[in-house]
Amino acid sequence: MMFVFLAAVVAVATAAPQYAAPQAPSRYSESSEEVAILRHDFLQGDEGGYKLDVETANGISVSQAGSPSGPEGSVVKSGQYSYTAPDGTPVLVKFVADENGYQPQSDLLPVAPAFPHPIPQFVLDQIAFAAEEDAARERRPSSPSATYGAPQ
Numbered sequence: 001m002m003f004v005f006l007a008a009v010v011a012v013a014t015a016a017p018q019y020a021a022p023q024a025p026s027r028y029s030e031s032s033e034e035v036a037i038l039r040h041d042f043l044q045g046d047e048g049g050y051k052l053d054v055e056t057a058n059g060i061s062v063s064q065a066g067s068p069s070g071p072e073g074s075v076v077k078s079g080q081y082s083y084t085a086p087d088g089t090p091v092l093v094k095f096v097a098d099e100n101g102y103q104p105q106s107d108l109l110p111v112a113p114a115f116p117h118p119i120p121q122f123v124l125d126q127i128a129f130a131a132e133e134d135a136a137r138e139r140r141p142s143s144p145s146a147t148y149g150a151p152q
Contacts, residue, residue: 006099035058037054038056049065050067051065052064052065059083064077064080064081077096078094094106096100107109
């Protein structure tokens with residue numbers, strides 16, 4: 001009986017799933033390079049405002065300032081950040097974040113076509129037709145509808 005019990009325990013132990021040691025997640029790349037912080041200046045104001053300047057050894061630079069001057073005390077901030085893209089392109093993004101949301105500006109961001117763009121002729125024809133209908137409706141004398149009679 002003891003042999004059967006011992007065999008069952010060994011079978012359960014060997015059948016249990018074997019988990020590998022956890023590995024650190026790879027957030028952005030396979031690199032585990034540590035980058036030195038060359039400058040980190042943070043000034044906290046009395047009224048909730050702040051100013052932050054950070055520069056790293058690999059060329060990343062962040063500069064921003066904020067204050068609770070938005071609606072209902074929300075923080076309004078502005079600043080810029082820069083880095084070098086993997087293909088070697090220097091990237092500079094200036095931004096404002098306020099009650100209208102995050103508004104970045106950079107030469108590298110896509111831009112919508114300038115307005116007014118050309119309006120197709122069929123659209124212009126339809127607008128003219130609608131204007132003619134409105135003008136004709138205005139010229140007609142207003143009279144009671146023939147389909148509705150007086151209440152009886």
